[in-house]
Amino acid sequence: MTKNEILGKTQGGLTVFKHFLPVQFKIGKSFLNPFYQDTKASCNIYLDKKSGIYKIKDFGDNRFNGDCFSFVAALNNLNIADRDDFKKVINIIKQEVLLNSASKPMPNPIPIIKETPENTSNSIEQITFKDLSQAELSFWQKYNITQTVLETFNVNSIQSFIATNKNGKQYTIQSTETEPIFGYKHKHFIKVYRPNSELRFLFLGEKSDNYVFGLDHLPPRGDVLFITGGEKDVITLHAHGFFAICFNSENATIPPEVVRKLSYRFRHIVLLYDVDQAGLDAATYHQQKLKDFDIKVMLLPLSGIKTEKDISDFFRLGHTAEELKILFNQLLENLYAQTFAMLKSCEIDFKRPPKIPKPLVTIAGVTIGSQGNLLGITGNEGSGKSNFLGGMIAGALAQAGQKVDSLGTQVLPNLSGKALLYFDTEQSEDQLYRNLNYILQRCELDAPPEWFKAYCLINLSRRERMHVIMQSVDKFHHQFNGVHAVVIDGIGDLIGSLNDERESVNLIEELHRMAGIYQTCIACVLHLVPSGVKLRGHLGSELQRKSAGILCIEKDENTDISCIKALKVRSGSPLDVPLIQFAWDKEKGYHVHIGEKPKEHKQQRKIDDLTNAATELFKDKEKINYSQLMNFLAETMGVTDRMAKNYIRFMQEHGIIEHTPIGKDYQLCQT
Structure with missing residues (x-):
C-alpha cells in the first residue's frame, strides 16, 4: 500500500492516532503525552489545513511531531527517512489499523531523554x-x-x-x-x-516566549522605568533605588503590548543600553519601532570599551544614584528646551515688575488637600477666592516654626523645598505681580524661594497652556526632587468649551494622572453655577466626580465677611464641616481668620443647600423616584449612598420634598 492510500483509508491519519494513543483526545485540545512522564499538557492533534492531513505537535518532546507515519516510527524506534524503516511503518499501520488485528501490541514507553524545545538552548x-x-x-x-x-x-x-x-x-x-x-x-x-x-x-x-526580567518587582505606578540590556543591570538599578526591566538581550524583540501597558503605569520609559556600537544601534532601532509610546534613549558618559559600557559599570566606577538623576534631568532639559524657551517669557520676574495696566478683577490660586488627588476650589466672582487662596499659598511658603494665618485651614509647609507651582490663566501680569507681593508680605519674605514658580499664561493659546503645564511640572519634579503642590487658576481656560464632554473628560483624567504620578495635590479653580450647587459645565461635573474634596468660597450678604464651606469631602457629609470665616484686618493690611459661624447657622446651611439641590433637580421634572433622587444627591453633594439616604429623610422632615399623591415618587413640597 502507498502512503496516500493509507491516508485515504484513515481519515488523513486520524484513525491511526486514535488507534495508537491510549488516551481520549479532542482535535486541537492539549493533553498529556502517555509515552513519557509528561507533566505539562502541551501535546495536541490538529488538522494541517495546507496538506489536509492530521498531525501531532508535542511542545514537550519534538520526537513525536509530524504526521501519523512519523508518530508510528517514533513509537517503534524507526527512522522515517530510512526506506526500509518506512516500509516497516506502512506494514505496522496496515496490520494494526487497517486489518484491525484482534490484539494490539502496545509499544514500550520510550526512555525519557528529553530533547531541547525549539525556544530553549x-x-x-x-x-x-x-x-x-x-x-x-x-x-x-x-x-x-x-x-x-x-x-x-x-x-x-x-x-x-x-x-x-x-x-x-x-x-x-x-x-x-x-x-x-x-x-x-x-x-x-x-x-x-x-x-x-x-x-x-x-x-x-523551557524558556518563556515572553521573557521579561524584573517585571514582577515594579510598583503599580511610577515616574521613570529603565529598559536595560541584561539582568545584572536591572538588579544594579534596583539596588540604587530605580525601577528597571530587561528582555533577553538588547537585540531581543520588545513586544509593543508590554510597553503599552507599562506606559499607563510610568511617566517615562527610557532605553538605557550599553554605549558600545551594538548598544547604540539597538537603542536607535527600538526607539524607532516604539515611537508611538514616546520611548526615550539615555546615554551614559562612559568610554564604550568592554569594562566601561553599561549601567553596572557606571556604578562600579564610583558614580552615584544622584549623578544618574542629574543625567536624566539633563535629558529632560534637552527634550523640553523649546518649551522652556517659550515659558521663560511667561515667568514673573520680581526684579523687573511689568508695566502697570488698568486694574482687573482676578482670582489667585492655592494648593490644599492630599497627595495624589485633585482639589476643587470654587465660588462666584467677588466672593473672596483671591484672598483665601493667597492665605493658603502663604501657608505653603511658611518657614519652620513660623506661624502664618492661613485663614482657618491647616496647610503643610514646604520645608523640604519641593517645587510649588502656580499657573494663572486669567489675571494680567500686573495684577498677578501685586497679588504675589501681598503673599510675600503675609509670610514676611522679601523675595520668593527658588522652588516657588509663578507663571502668567494669558498670552498663550489654550492648547499651549496645558502643554507647558505638563512639561514644567515634570521638569521641576526632577529638579527639586518632587512637587509640593500645583495650582491652576482656572482650568476652564485650558479647553475650548466647558460643555465639551470629551475635552472635559480628557483634561480631568490627565490632571488626575499627573497628581498620581508625581504624588502631589493639584488644586483646580473653577466657577460655580448660579444655583450654587454644582460647578460649571461638563468640566465641573468631571472635577466634582474626580476630586477628593471641593471647597466653596462665599460672601455673606450685606457684609465684608467671606465664608469657606465644603461641597465635597472624602468621607462623611460636607454639611457637617464647620463654616470658616475670614475678613479684612485694617491693622495687618490683609484678610485674617475670624473663627467659625455660630452653630445655629449649620442647620440653616444644611436646609439651604439641600433646598438649592432639590430646586436644581426638579426645575425640569415634576417627580422623580427614590433611586434617581439618591444618585443625584450622591453625585452632586459628593457623598456616599448611605449619606444621600440621610439627606432624603432630612429633606422630607424639613418640608423640602414630599411623596407624590399616587405612588412612591417624590416632588417638591407644594406648600
Whole structure:
C-alpha cells in the first residue's frame, strides 16, 4: 500500500492516532503525552489545513511531531527517512489499523531523554546549588548588590549542572573560584550567567516566549522605568533605588503590548543600553519601532570599551544614584528646551515688575488637600477666592516654626523645598505681580524661594497652556526632587468649551494622572453655577466626580465677611464641616481668620443647600423616584449612598420634598 492510500483509508491519519494513543483526545485540545512522564499538557492533534492531513505537535518532546507515519516510527524506534524503516511503518499501520488485528501490541514507553524545545538552548539533567561564597558576594558588591537583593531577584550560586544541548550531546559544567556560575531562577527555566567565561549566558529548561526580567518587582505606578540590556543591570538599578526591566538581550524583540501597558503605569520609559556600537544601534532601532509610546534613549558618559559600557559599570566606577538623576534631568532639559524657551517669557520676574495696566478683577490660586488627588476650589466672582487662596499659598511658603494665618485651614509647609507651582490663566501680569507681593508680605519674605514658580499664561493659546503645564511640572519634579503642590487658576481656560464632554473628560483624567504620578495635590479653580450647587459645565461635573474634596468660597450678604464651606469631602457629609470665616484686618493690611459661624447657622446651611439641590433637580421634572433622587444627591453633594439616604429623610422632615399623591415618587413640597 502507498502512503496516500493509507491516508485515504484513515481519515488523513486520524484513525491511526486514535488507534495508537491510549488516551481520549479532542482535535486541537492539549493533553498529556502517555509515552513519557509528561507533566505539562502541551501535546495536541490538529488538522494541517495546507496538506489536509492530521498531525501531532508535542511542545514537550519534538520526537513525536509530524504526521501519523512519523508518530508510528517514533513509537517503534524507526527512522522515517530510512526506506526500509518506512516500509516497516506502512506494514505496522496496515496490520494494526487497517486489518484491525484482534490484539494490539502496545509499544514500550520510550526512555525519557528529553530533547531541547525549539525556544530553549539546553535541557537540564541535573543541577546542584550552593551558598554564595565570599568571592561571589564580593563580585556583586561591586555594584552595591547585597545578598538580600540577590534573594529578592531569586539569583542563586550554582555548583555544577549536567545538560544536553540541541544536538543531543550531554555535557557538565563545574563552578570554580575563577569562573563562578550564577542562575536567574524562573518557574520553568534557569538563565545561567557566567561572568568570567567565554560563553556567558545559556538557558536551561523551557524558556518563556515572553521573557521579561524584573517585571514582577515594579510598583503599580511610577515616574521613570529603565529598559536595560541584561539582568545584572536591572538588579544594579534596583539596588540604587530605580525601577528597571530587561528582555533577553538588547537585540531581543520588545513586544509593543508590554510597553503599552507599562506606559499607563510610568511617566517615562527610557532605553538605557550599553554605549558600545551594538548598544547604540539597538537603542536607535527600538526607539524607532516604539515611537508611538514616546520611548526615550539615555546615554551614559562612559568610554564604550568592554569594562566601561553599561549601567553596572557606571556604578562600579564610583558614580552615584544622584549623578544618574542629574543625567536624566539633563535629558529632560534637552527634550523640553523649546518649551522652556517659550515659558521663560511667561515667568514673573520680581526684579523687573511689568508695566502697570488698568486694574482687573482676578482670582489667585492655592494648593490644599492630599497627595495624589485633585482639589476643587470654587465660588462666584467677588466672593473672596483671591484672598483665601493667597492665605493658603502663604501657608505653603511658611518657614519652620513660623506661624502664618492661613485663614482657618491647616496647610503643610514646604520645608523640604519641593517645587510649588502656580499657573494663572486669567489675571494680567500686573495684577498677578501685586497679588504675589501681598503673599510675600503675609509670610514676611522679601523675595520668593527658588522652588516657588509663578507663571502668567494669558498670552498663550489654550492648547499651549496645558502643554507647558505638563512639561514644567515634570521638569521641576526632577529638579527639586518632587512637587509640593500645583495650582491652576482656572482650568476652564485650558479647553475650548466647558460643555465639551470629551475635552472635559480628557483634561480631568490627565490632571488626575499627573497628581498620581508625581504624588502631589493639584488644586483646580473653577466657577460655580448660579444655583450654587454644582460647578460649571461638563468640566465641573468631571472635577466634582474626580476630586477628593471641593471647597466653596462665599460672601455673606450685606457684609465684608467671606465664608469657606465644603461641597465635597472624602468621607462623611460636607454639611457637617464647620463654616470658616475670614475678613479684612485694617491693622495687618490683609484678610485674617475670624473663627467659625455660630452653630445655629449649620442647620440653616444644611436646609439651604439641600433646598438649592432639590430646586436644581426638579426645575425640569415634576417627580422623580427614590433611586434617581439618591444618585443625584450622591453625585452632586459628593457623598456616599448611605449619606444621600440621610439627606432624603432630612429633606422630607424639613418640608423640602414630599411623596407624590399616587405612588412612591417624590416632588417638591407644594406648600
